[in-house]
Amino acid sequence: MADGTSERVRPRDRILETAQDMFHKHGIKGVGVDAITEAAGTNKMTLYRHFESKDDLIIECLRATASKAGAMWDAFETEYPGDKLAQLHAWVRKAAEMLSADSRGCDMANAAIELSETDHPARRVIKELKDAQRERLVNLCREAGVGQAELLADTLSLLLEGARVSLQSVGAEGPSAQFVRMAEGLIASFKAR
Amino acid sequence: MADGTSERVRPRDRILETAQDMFHKHGIKGVGVDAITEAAGTNKMTLYRHFESKDDLIIECLRATASKAGAMWDAFETEYPGDKLAQLHAWVRKAAEMLSADSRGCDMANAAIELSETDHPARRVIKELKDAQRERLVNLCREAGVGQAELLADTLSLLLEGARVSLQSVGAEGPSAQFVRMAEGLIASFKAR
DNA sequence: TCGTGAAGTTACAGATCGGTAACACCCTAG
DNA sequence: CTAGGGTGTTACCGATCTGTAACTTCACGA
Structure with a gap:
């Protein structure tokens, strides 16, 4: 089997x-x-x-999940080669999709909350990986031709992060249900400048 | 002492x-x-x-923190009696203030993430309290005279929730630093309809 | 075929966890 | 002054946790 x-x-x-x-x-x-x-x-x-230890295993797990997320980004480029705006919309769809299926949120964010010790070895890894993801989204927004790409990327980041945690506290019928509408509205309003 | x-x-x-x-x-x-x-x-x-148990203590703690949050809302009404829009702006300021000082996020959201057991007695309490807070923000937005009050309230909720968790994973220089700008921009854009 | 290294097994150490029992104490209300 | 309830103290239970030691088993390559 x-x-x-x-x-x-x-x-x-x-x-x-x-x-x-x-x-x-x-x-x-x-x-x-x-x-x-x-x-x-x-x-x-x-x-x-x-x-070496459970902490080491935790860190390797975080790297592995981040690597999987990176593969998703590569898939966007493969599916819409060169069309950065289409890739951004694909990102929104993918995020929404994960909001319905995967109801336990972002592993890195969850780990950051669980591992409250400020000197925990996993914390620097979390920041490192999250920073990389942020930069990637900023670049995508910039190359998609929106003004204030950083602000749009950060707003989308917070929305998604919030949707993931909201999903766990109030469920799928809560504010996270409107994620796509919020994200698309934001992109449109940033485009129109 | x-x-x-x-x-x-x-x-x-x-x-x-x-x-x-x-x-x-x-x-x-x-x-x-x-x-x-x-x-x-x-x-x-x-x-x-x-x-009765640690779980019981957890629940009582969550109720207590929610009660403190409720007191904050009452303070808004006291400070700007009748002026719902001013109260909404005060909410944004207060949220931003908590983003810098209190760096460990929302107790209820953190609890929802930590207590992953779906049948944990605290989960229904979390949902109950969070739903109440959501309704309160929706009402504030509605009475502040914005169109699509639910959508604005939910967007602000997700932004704040996201900012709180982002603060813990990437720190104060991350996306959460732009929270006020995002929130005020949203309120303005919803007002202008 | 034989040796080597990876993997499985069992047992254990030491610590911490939530929760309870039994008993001594002390402040206060009557 | 006295009785009683709230509190402090100590010791313990059984479960669970990370991490290790010593030994056996197995598969594969020279």
């Missing part, structure tokens, strides 16, 4: 994949390494042979 | 106050009941004489 837990996948990759999923669903402090290794069809010793 | 921990304050109130503060700073799963009672200058037994 190709259930992805055993098969021909290296234990390290199974652990990484399973940890991403479980951290996302139950939160970082809500899942222990025992539960991860068991779900990954392996054991604790193997985990600690591949990762 | 009136440090608020002993004095003439009932143990229950000291625990509630201390727990609010510590949950806010370190997160719910990041602080144990022992730490709370010690910081409150009392002990675990006294805590469990006043609260």
Whole structure:
């Protein structure tokens, strides 16, 4: 049975994949390494042979999810090569899509909230990855030909971030339901300058 | 010394106050009941004489913070009696103020993220309180005379929610720095219809 | 075929967690 | 003065947590 837990996948990759999923669903402090290794069809010793500590695993998971998000951006360029405005609209659609399916929000933002210790090693990684995503959205807005690209990108960022957390506190019928309308309205109003 | 921990304050109130503060700073799963009672200058037994469980304490803390937020709203009405538009601007200023000082975001949203169990008793309380706050902002927008009051209120909600979480992942120099500009621009554009 | 290294297994250490039992204390209302 | 309720203290339970040690098993390549 190709259930992805055993098969021909290296234990390290199974652990990484399973940890991403479980951290996302139950939160970082809500899942222990025992539960991860068991779900990954392996054991604790193997985990600690591949990762220095749980914190190290957390960081690798964050990098992996950021890498997946990066692949999404590449898909926009592939689908609408050169047409940056179309890519921006695709970004909005994709964001909205994730708002309905994935109801547990952004892993990096959630981690930033959960890991309140200011010196936690994951915090600098989170900032690093989030900063990169911000720059990418700013560039997309700029190249899409809107004035005040930074302001539009930051506004869209906050809207999406807010929608993701709102989804978790009040559900899908809350303010996040209007995300697409808000985002498209903003883009239109920034375009018209 | 009136440090608020002993004095003439009932143990229950000291625990509630201390727990609010510590949950806010370190997160719910990041602080144990022992730490709370010690910081409150009392002990675990006294805590469990006043609260059924830690979950019960969490819920009472959320209600208390929501009540404080409600007091802020009343202050707006007191300061600008009848002038709903001025109250809306005051809301924006207050929100921005909390974005710089209080760097750990909204307790209810943070709790919703931390308590990922869908059947956690605090979740319904969070939704209940957040829904009430939403309704209050919608009413304020409506009475301030803007068209599409719900859409403006929801957009402002998402912006603030997003700013609060962004503050924790990328810091004060991130997108949240532009919150006032975004919010005021939105209000102006909704007014001009 | 044999050796090597990765992976699985079991057991454990040490700490922390939420929650409870039993008992001593002290302030205050009657 | 006295009785009682709220409080403090200590010790404990059982569960769970991260992380490690020692040993066995297995697959693969020379």
